[in-house]
Amino acid sequence: MKAARFHGRGDIRIDEVPEPEVGPGQVKVAVDWCGICGSDLHEYLEGPLFIPPPGSPHPLTGETLPVVMGHEFAGTIAELGDGVSGMSVGDKVAVEPYLVCGKCPACAAGRYNICRTFGFVGLSGTQGGFSERCVVDQKWIHPLGDLGTDVGALVEPLAVGYHAARLSPMREGDTAVVFGAGPIGLVTIASLKARGAGQVISVEPAAARKGKAPGAGADVVLDPTEVDVTSAVRDLTGGAGADVAFECAGIDAVLAGAIASVRPGGTVVNVAIWGHEATVQMNALVASEVAVIGSLAYCEDHSDTIALLRDKKVDAGQFITGRIGLDDLVSGGFRELIDNKEENVKILVSPQEALL
The missing domain is CATH 3.40.50.720 (NAD(P)-binding Rossmann-like Domain)
Known part of the structure; x- marks a missing residue:
């Protein structure tokens, strides 16, 4: 499958990579839309920052660059692993893109966003939203109901x-x-x-x-x-x-x-x-x-954020200023946001031509 990988500062490539396999308790998401975050731009211009460089593998994934980028994403469930319940193939979902240890004092206190070894899908390993498919644990999957997956891709930054x-x-x-x-x-x-x-x-x-x-x-x-x-x-x-x-x-x-x-x-x-x-x-x-x-990212905030969108207390659609295909990620996305940042807010990226 196609995926955008960070190989080093100023070097993001659209590569062919193996499709991830779903394991027990996991969900495979067919990505519809993924937003480009300011932290992605920092990685491109100044990184690796959060992305683990060669010789310093991430403590939870054991991986270093090149990594698949993209952490503001939503799509539809493509496959369910053994033991997953309450969800169905085809459901529209947003992903909370965390990797946490579950054992440190912060995790034990329920503040997993400041886990001492935390990481992010899209920054810390081979999984990321700038790809056709992504596999995450069920606990990080949030149903969107009737909300569109384009709006769903904005749940992460809204959170x-x-x-x-x-x-x-x-x-x-x-x-x-x-x-x-x-x-x-x-x-x-x-x-x-x-x-x-x-x-x-x-x-x-x-x-x-x-x-x-x-x-x-x-x-x-x-x-x-x-x-x-x-x-x-x-x-x-x-x-x-x-x-x-x-x-x-x-x-x-x-x-x-x-x-x-x-x-x-x-x-x-x-x-x-x-x-x-x-x-x-x-x-x-x-x-x-x-x-x-x-204030770091979010913690138990996705459900409330989705509720704000469903109740129309926040009009997220106004923040979308561009939609591009995965192949245009660097020129039409990263460079556009860097070179014309005053004209843009959120550019969404899709690996699916049918959505463009």
Whole structure:
């Protein structure tokens, strides 16, 4: 079968690979759509980062590059392994693309997203969503019901935003400011609104992304090239500052802006995956007793995220800005997002010509 494999920095190839075999307790998914994530772009430009390099096999898979990429995917069940129940061939499903040990203190506490040896389907081994078929354990399969598999491919990034919103101390009616209106910023905005935020402020300089923010649920959009964001947020909050801020860009100046924009005793949630060591002015935290917490991916969030989509509390379709075939992954997907990022949010990739 065809699969897109990462061979090294700037080197992704469409290879012929063996179709994976389904084992006991596993489900084979025929992939319909897989989204290109910002972390995929980081791997392409700066990696290997999460992808295990030669000589350093992943502790759970025992594998190194080349690996099949793609972790934001959905499709239909093609085959069920022995012992799998409650599912049928042909069901539409989204995949929670985790690899976890199940034994460490984090896993024992139910926080498997911070498993000490965790990995991801699409980053840590031969399985990935940029392929025709993928096999995962039943526990990572989430039924979509009547939702389309294109929307299903957005469940994973939406769950990232939902998890960040849930992890934060935001209460109903609070003001939140989201720095960055790329894919993760937009889904964070949508998740905050769905969870009852009173006012959501989006901070974004790119014209196309600014245009998407209101549709995601932003009440106010601030352009940092046109206004002093800290002053504007304080004006919008009666001088207090936002209750919580979300850093979705991975940029030092943006992190500083997030810290400066929250009220005394407020919280900054870092959602971005950084491509470099961050610089933080610690005195800015101390002076206002600002808390900074990290939010990694998701944990028990997929079902709630799917429910938001079914209840039409989030319009995920607005985030899809392109659909391409697997053969066009690099030129029509990765390079398009890198070279024209201001014009794109989420590009979906399908290995099935019939869906294009």
